[in-house]
Amino acid sequence: MSNYKKFYHPQNYVNRELSWIDFNGRVLEEAVETSNPLLERANFLGITQSNVDEFFMVRVASLHKLMAANVTTTDASGMTPEEQLMAVNEKEHRMVEERYHVYNDVIIPALAKQRINIARFNQLSEEQRNFLHRYFREELLPVLTPMADDSSRPFPFISNNSLNIAIKLERDRSEDDEETQQKILEGDQEVERRPQEPHDDRNEGHDKFATVRVPKIYKRLVKLPHENTFVLLDEVIKQFLNELFPGYRILATGTYRVSRDMDLDVAEEDASDLLRAVQHQLRAREHGSVMRMEVEAKTDSWLVNHLIDNLGVSDMSLYRVNGPVDLTFLKKLSGMVEGHDDLRYKPFKSYLDPSFSMDHDIFQTIRQKDHLVQHPYDNFQAVVNFIHQAAVDPQVLAIKMTLYRVSGNSPIIKYLGQAAQAGKQVTVLVEVKARFDEQNNVRWARRLERMGCHVVYGLVGLKTHCKLALVIRRDEDGIRRYMHLGTGNYNDVTAHFYTDMGLFTCDYEIGVDMTNLFNMLSGFARPRYFHKLHISPHGIRNFINLKIDEQIAVAKGGSPALIRMKMNSLSDKQIIAHLYEAAAAGVKIQLLVRGITCLRNDLPELQGNIEVHSIVGRFLEHSRIYYFKSNGHDEIYLASADMMTRNLNRRVEELFPVLENDTKKRAIDIFDAMWRDNVNTRVLHGTEYEMIDRDGQPAFDSQQYFVDEAVAQQSAEKRQRKNRRHMSTVLETLTRHVSKLHLSDPEKGDQHD
Template sequence: MTVSKKYINRDLSWIEFNSRVLEEAEDATTPLLERLQFLSICSSNLDEFMSVRVAGLKDQLKAGFLKADFTGYTPHGLLKRVMKRTSQMVRRQYRNYRDLMRGLAKEGTVITAWEELNREQAEAMTEYFHEIVYPVLTPMAVDSSRPFPLLHSKELYLAVVLSGDPADEKLKDQTFSAIVQVPSILSRTLEVPGRRNSRKTTYLLLEDLIKVHIGKLFSGYVIEGVQAFRVTRNSDLALNEEGAEDLLQEIEKELRRRRRGFPVRLEVENGMHEHALELLKDELEVTEDDIFEIEGPLDLTFLSKFASSLLNSDHLRYPPIDPVYPIEFEETEQMMSVIRERDVLVYHPYESFEAVNDFLYEAAVDPDVLAIKMTLYRVNVNSALVKALAQAAESGKQVTVVVELKARFDEERNIAWARQLEKAGCHVVYGLVGLKTHAKITLVVRREEGSLRRYVHVGTGNYNENTSKVYTDAGLFTCHPDIGTDASALFNEMTGYSTPHDWKAFAVAPAGLKPKLFDLIDREIEFAKEGKPARIVAKMNSLSNQSMIDKLYEASQAGVSIHLIVRGVCCLRPGVPGLSENVRVISIVDRFLEHSRILAVSGGGEEEVYISSADWMTRNLSRRVELLCPVYDASLRQMLLNLLQMNLLDNVKARELESGGSYKRVSNGEQPLRSQFGAADIPLWKTVAASMDHP
């Protein structure tokens, strides 16, 4: 087969994923305000795609890189196709936006135009402009003495075209340009005082209010045009880690450079004044292919906050789910006493992240705890975990925190956490040169009866309380001696000069994870050849590493049954005769972001289950510190097996990948099963998992 037929391109697969997100916004069976949320997510996803992936393609073109990738695409050919597909997606987004606004209006909420306001409403909004908005605005003229300003990536601006006062002979025939930033510190949606006897709640967009009163900023000039625009810049960091004396300072320097990254996309409001458009094209050095003309408000990510702010609208949202506290820890104030007796598995968001917080707090105040070690990749604002680590350090415990400063778009926040932890007395390590530390692990060392015992938490998701409420992730609490020994060795490698460890339980990237996965797959291939049960079920966010895909193709051809639950990018083509006819790939896009990474192999009849921090992408397998951890407890393995089976049986929100690269909804005529709501309908997901028969 030609390579283009053997693999699906990563970027085109991503566009398919974001299309599935957009489908949720278009789905009339999805609650209205949740549809707004999905549309916001789709827009946010596209922003990141443009600033990283499209920027990377343009970097390759500038460098004269012409070689095709393993899927058969050259940078030029791929960029052309990507821009065409994203343009189509943007048109879909705004058709959906207009549809959602009509639906919202029927529910009594309207985002209106200035012309639709009555006199009292206009007066009230004018007063708001003068008192709140006007003092924050800064007009930036563009002329020979005032150069074109630095435009921040993904911020909203107004391009203003002016002519001189007709009464002024010197200025009347001249054209002038200025730029005004729409202040992001103010709410984008402004509630308008209601009409008398009206049950509708009316909102006005901030940029529309500014447009109407823009003349206030340019007295003595005539406004010829004022339209919104937005620039997306290259946001990838280019770090010189080898030559950096201080990685933290190097990243801070790169963050400043990011503000000046070259523009990769210019979004302009439909009907932009020709003079303003030419100015932007010249100053930003963008081509027609980089310009997206938008028929509607720019930057639909505002819809997330807007949907969350609407009161008395619970009937337009998913029913609330209150995470339950893990039943194993409910009757005790000493979590470690429970973990000594048995391993405990938690599954977010159905089970509360408070269990992780409590575990760390217990360790922080326990006088018998000698040391706490932890990795932090993405942490929420006001993190309870960070406070617990600081408290532990201040009480004299040895606290080591590996903070990943290179977590994309969280760099500044992580720098702040690192400095806060250092002030509290924690030993902070900024990861390894050339590698991102993506493993999610906590180690607590406790003195017990004259010896030391290690307690470990290993997770598939970040230590982030906010995302734990909307991401599905698994976490394992254990004091298994092999896992504890490996955890100590892993931290020694990350913080010191320890040589690679002879792992007893873990497989660790970049050196050992991929070989371990290959060994597991090879073993299944041998079982298939021997006529034994041979089955692989893997759940992850993305699958794009060529050699991993080839190994799965090899397993399929040997007769191994392979079921992949891949939420996002998947470069493998399933169902191709002679190549992958034994591979099935599904993607679930639903209320919660499917984020857990779980692997199950038949083991020739004795099934093994692993949880991991890693997707099967090149960056995870070769450029990051990642972790694969076995689940030793038989009952916990069965829970995870049943959870995977519940995903595979989903016929409501699952889409199946076809060999051509497109996805179709699973419709098998069976009784509807929605895997996320199957877990949510009963407070304890474990009860659901335990009630299922795993084949």
């Protein structure tokens, strides 16, 4: 019987939110790492900003709501919501300082050495300033709208993550005096008795507040002609703001931004129309409470206090930044810089197995054997072609699929609609509660319905996060199910930079399980059991616990036992405690965890049996692998689920086996390669990650290894095609030669035969 609960002590766990900030710190380290190309380093810095934006909009927002509800229960690490909130803000303030140190003292000087400049206005030539003035007058001025805050106009609404300029100004009295003097000189005796103009503020206080929103329709970086010099859009606007306020003098300006509570809260048990409920919540959340306000460090204190008072910002939620507010513009820099290919990652073409091209029968390919793919090294087009061929194949009867996040112009949506219009039965589960993709998914759901697909929205109270595609086809020997099961989303865009794995199979028992699962998602079916799939809620937790217990029993019996897991995050209290128990029993545990890690591996009871690596590199590690080895037997599973409470208890997720020898070997080889990585890897020591010490060992970058492998496969395939063409040409030549011999001398031709 398991005894993992003895590890349920707060000192045995790292706080989830603080662990996430540490992860974002590992991303920041990539911006400093000189072995990365410079424009990619700038991109990493931009990624840290977008990461933390989402963190405040969701995780920090959740802590605020718990604190507002007077919740005083503690998390696994023993911290109350209020304590977590204080600790998060304290740590993030330090991280902000570090981010802007990297921006000002590392990235900007390094870019300048390459003649790539993000310039301040006072660094520009007169010609460049004139260019920007024309740009302001012709492009920006007609679009900008100044918003005043005074006795007749209330403080305007500041939308989430919008960039704004706060302005302190006063009436230009010199213009009033000149106007009055001119009237007197012209004999106007009614000057003093003239009625006030609309919103005349001559009798109000001196300092005025206004704000201008920086329009999102324009790129944040304004590129100057004929060179790689850029100026921030808000800097351009600030230089010419006086043209928006004639009759006033501008005393101070400052760029600022607020992040609001953007967590979607749909009470599904009360919502008969989930789609309408989600749309309503999308509108409502735009007015969520302010979680954070960022302002330029040198912003006038009167402006900052005015913003604090009107936006309800607490002291700990105010972030003064030593540089441009919102560094996400750095993610766009590489695409705007001309030339400098040496400052970017070398592009590579992912490998597409010819048997998954539209020129081949993909269903025959899958009938012959299972196929394991790893994106982005294997081309995601294999998955797209699978759905495309199912849409146009007259033998296909039905397609069933789950969609969590798809791209803005998804070819998969197109082919599902095409299949429905061809008369096939198409059922699509669209998760309209997928965070920050809600609006996109609502739009796709409506479109799929218009194209004739049957669209469902999942189960009450649960997000459907599994990644499944099921095609039912009438083969010559009867009905057969063809499937794709994946660890990542059916998103053709993110598949270029997320690492994920997928399995194509027509295994009979997995097919039965998939049918039962889709019936459960779309109807009232409640399968009593699944043959080979393990489904959350609860099913994956129970299965992982069973496997851990099996390894504990092996270790206690005196034999070697090994648990290897790869995931995005490890935060579930019970699973962590069970891993502690296994390590204490002698099971060797190797964990690849990209993000949150609430486990600490320095407890004396663990006997050093838990090793944790975190890979942060060119591609975002997103695949989930669960691998158990003992008594000469390997079992390896892939899943859509991390070891997080939400994935195990509150989502529909799938975990599936890799069964055939070649696919199992490839999956194990993939894990082995990642475990050998000593370039992108940090190693956990207690609660802190440190770069791996190569200790004289040659560098091994697992992501580059897989890129090289894909390129080699491409080259081999190209050689094979060339050889086939050559052989075909030789055969054609020989055939023509033999034919000529036959025609010129039939008797000799018979002898040749």
